[in-house]
Amino acid sequence: MTVTATESAESTRAPGGLRPSMTPARLLKSHGALIAIAVLAYLLLVWAPGSMTAFRLGNLGKYCALALASMGIGLAWGRGGMLVMGQGVFFGLGGYAMAMHMKLEAAGPGQVPDFMVLYGDGTMPGWWEPFRSGAFTIFAIIALPALTSFILGYAILKRKVKGAYLAILTQALAVAFATLLIATIKQTGGFNGLNTFTTFFGHNLYDPEVKKNVYRIAAGLVILFLVILWQIYRSRYGELLIATRDAEERIRFLGYDPANIKLVSFIVAAVMASVGGAIFVPIVGIISPSSVDASASILLIAGVALGGRASLLGPALGAIAVGYGRSSLSERFPTQWTYFQGALFILVVLFLPGGAASLTSRLRSLLSRVRSVRPATSRRVDVAPAAPAVHVEPEALA
Amino acid sequence: MTDSFVGEDHLEIRNLTVDFDGFKAINGVDLTLRQGRLHFLIGPNGAGKTTLVDALTGLVRGSGEAVFRGRDLLTMKSHKIVRLGIGRTFQTATVFEQLSVLQNLDIAAGVHRSIASRLLARGKVPDRVVQALETIGLTSLAHRPAGILAHGQKQWLEVGMLLVQDAKVMFLDETVAGMSAGEREETGDLLQRIVGDRTIVVIEHDMEFMRRYADFVTVMHSGTVLAEGTVTEIQADRQVQEVYLGTVTEVAAHG
Numbered sequence: 001m002t003v004t005a006t007e008s009a010e011s012t013r014a015p016g017g018l019r020p021s022m023t024p025a026r027l028l029k030s031h032g033a034l035i036a037i038a039v040l041a042y043l044l045l046v047w048a049p050g051s052m053t054a055f056r057l058g059n060l061g062k063y064c065a066l067a068l069a070s071m072g073i074g075l076a077w078g079r080g081g082m083l084v085m086g087q088g089v090f091f092g093l094g095g096y097a098m099a100m101h102m103k104l105e106a107a108g109p110g111q112v113p114d115f116m117v118l119y120g121d122g123t124m125p126g127w128w129e130p131f132r133s134g135a136f137t138i139f140a141i142i143a144l145p146a147l148t149s150f151i152l153g154y155a156i157l158k159r160k161v162k163g164a165y166l167a168i169l170t171q172a173l174a175v176a177f178a179t180l181l182i183a184t185i186k187q188t189g190g191f192n193g194l195n196t197f198t199t200f201f202g203h204n205l206y207d208p209e210v211k212k213n214v215y216r217i218a219a220g221l222v223i224l225f226l227v228i229l230w231q232i233y234r235s236r237y238g239e240l241l242i243a244t245r246d247a248e249e250r251i252r253f254l255g256y257d258p259a260n261i262k263l264v265s266f267i268v269a270a271v272m273a274s275v276g277g278a279i280f281v282p283i284v285g286i287i288s289p290s291s292v293d294a295s296a297s298i299l300l301i302a303g304v305a306l307g308g309r310a311s312l313l314g315p316a317l318g319a320i321a322v323g324y325g326r327s328s329l330s331e332r333f334p335t336q337w338t339y340f341q342g343a344l345f346i347l348v349v350l351f352l353p354g355g356a357a358s359l360t361s362r363l364r365s366l367l368s369r370v371r372s373v374r375p376a377t378s379r380r381v382d383v384a385p386a387a388p389a390v391h392v393e394p395e396a397l398a
Numbered sequence: 399m400t401d402s403f404v405g406e407d408h409l410e411i412r413n414l415t416v417d418f419d420g421f422k423a424i425n426g427v428d429l430t431l432r433q434g435r436l437h438f439l440i441g442p443n444g445a446g447k448t449t450l451v452d453a454l455t456g457l458v459r460g461s462g463e464a465v466f467r468g469r470d471l472l473t474m475k476s477h478k479i480v481r482l483g484i485g486r487t488f489q490t491a492t493v494f495e496q497l498s499v500l501q502n503l504d505i506a507a508g509v510h511r512s513i514a515s516r517l518l519a520r521g522k523v524p525d526r527v528v529q530a531l532e533t534i535g536l537t538s539l540a541h542r543p544a545g546i547l548a549h550g551q552k553q554w555l556e557v558g559m560l561l562v563q564d565a566k567v568m569f570l571d572e573t574v575a576g577m578s579a580g581e582r583e584e585t586g587d588l589l590q591r592i593v594g595d596r597t598i599v600v601i602e603h604d605m606e607f608m609r610r611y612a613d614f615v616t617v618m619h620s621g622t623v624l625a626e627g628t629v630t631e632i633q634a635d636r637q638v639q640e641v642y643l644g645t646v647t648e649v650a651a652h653g
Binding site for chain 2: 256286
């Protein structure tokens with residue numbers, strides 16, 4: 001419950017009741033998300049680069065890249081109700097677009113990427129050519145996933161495919177995409193993917209300062225997209241999306257086509273995954289089918305579920321936490337890590353479906369229940385005494 | 399109470415048939431839904447009342463004709479029909495439980511909003527929403543999640559949503575089912591207040607409620623129209639007594 005007894009009593013008393021006055025509690029409620037984003041921005045952009053080793057910072061950058069994809073899943077799944085299990089496809093589109101550009105940069109003007117000489121006859125397919133241009137590459141990182149997700153989403157959502165069917169279908173796409181990449185070794189590097197980059201838009205990737213700046217871009221993108229999501233969630237569209245998630249048929253009888261509403265968030269989620277993939281490449285130094293296949297896609301889901309899929313910060317923090325857990329636990333228990341993660345996923349789904357972000361509201365409702373057990377003297381009960389039974393998703397982070 | 403009339407927002411149904419694999423749930427129904435009255439649609443279970451509304455709102459396919467403002471509803475998709483000015487509720491109230499009462503109404507009022515305005519947060523509460531809150535008596539609960547509303551309040555919210563979407567034809571499917579006597583009365587008064595020049599079609603099982611509030615009644619039986627008329631005329635109709643009113647009185651007496 002986000003609405004406490006005192007707040008509701010207040011809004012009943014307010015004349016008209018439609019424009020509640022600003023109390024500190026309300027201010028925190030309406031601007032708490034922005035404050036939280038600002039804190040995260042400080043941590044990621046100021047604190048981390050100043051106090052972390054280059055290695056740890058690189059790891060954090062990688063988690064930021066994954067967080068971008070996770071945040072998109074939060075939008076599509078948490079708010080839109082679409083369990084998209086194939087975001088690796090869009091992550092891969094952005095990642096490969098960036099990698100192709102960097103590969104061409106490494107090869108030099110007019111030259112051909114090394115692996116094409118190694119595996120093929122040294123000729124480059126024509127569709128590689130435009131990626132020599134940095135501007136085109138950035139355009140492609142946005143436009144490719146947008147176009148692909150529009151076509152896919154239109155076909156899937158207009159046919160009213162949803163629930164488990166949507167999950168299976170999107171996952172199958174990820175499998176197909178990875179298979180396609182592996183099969184086209186001469187054009188995409190196959191199983192090995194694309195690697196061995198030297199420069200990022202002309203800057204030497206071996207320079208520690210450049211590395212730091214690449215990290216800053218990744219972290220900055222996380223913050224930027226958090227602000228974009230914040231605006232989406234508080235907009236009328238955001239309300240409409242939740243309404244569509246909860247009662248899709250009902251929304252149809254208010255005159256909306258739910259497919260269009262969901263399509264928008266499907267596309268935004270795809271673009272976010274693509275941007276994540278694009279910034280993943282200069283940080284990690286490789287993109288290969290294993291970063292875009294079905295299991296990579298599921299790994300993203302795990303972070304989102306853990307953090308809280310419907311919350312603003314949950315998916316991003318969940319992705320970073322899973323990333324950290326993975327690297328630190330896998331250093332100590334290399335073989336058991338997957339079990340940890342699986343167990344965690346099951347526990348969250350079973351006992352905390354709203355993810356870590358719902359912890360505070362859970363605690364609050366527990367607290368109010370404990371309080372109501374005590375003889376209520378001044379407690380005012382209006383409308384429905386059974387209010388705590390309804391779990392209301394926190395508007396922002398929790 | 400009101401004088402009904404055939405205006406530009408009336409609905410003309412001709413030879414409507416809904417065929418479920420050979421079973422005719424609706425069989426050649428002719429019906430004129432005139433404006434400005436509470437038109438009750440009654441009949442025993444399986445008579446085809448809800449199916450009729452489903453067909454008119456694009457939920458099931460029907461043949462024949464249902465003309466509203468020069469368009470045949472039977473050829474249109476649900477959300478397009480709504481945009482034309484036809485709204486409905488369902489037997490079980492489905493409001494968006496996690497959203498506030500205000501948000502529920504705002505969504506219902508927003509069909510014709512531009513994309514740009516959808517990307518912004520709500521600034522001022524639209525006048526229509528304020529009025530609807532007032533009309534359905536939920537102003538004090540505007541900021542509460544709709545999920546905590548009592549059953550009757552949810553149904554009123556649904557009516558409010560039809561009001562803000564400016565539905566000229568409203569189909570209300572068993573709106574007062576499960577309501578207390580007091581809530582029924584409030585609902586009936588609410589419907590009389592809002593009818594104006596609208597066409598309000600109420601599917602109902604509650605005979606008492608019908609007697610008190612119906613301006614006009616259509617009795618359906620086995621997918622056809624059995625009788626039409628005022629409450630007095632319907633009650634005097636021998637056929638209706640046989641197939642429907644008798645059985646319901648019994649059921650009501652037992653229940």
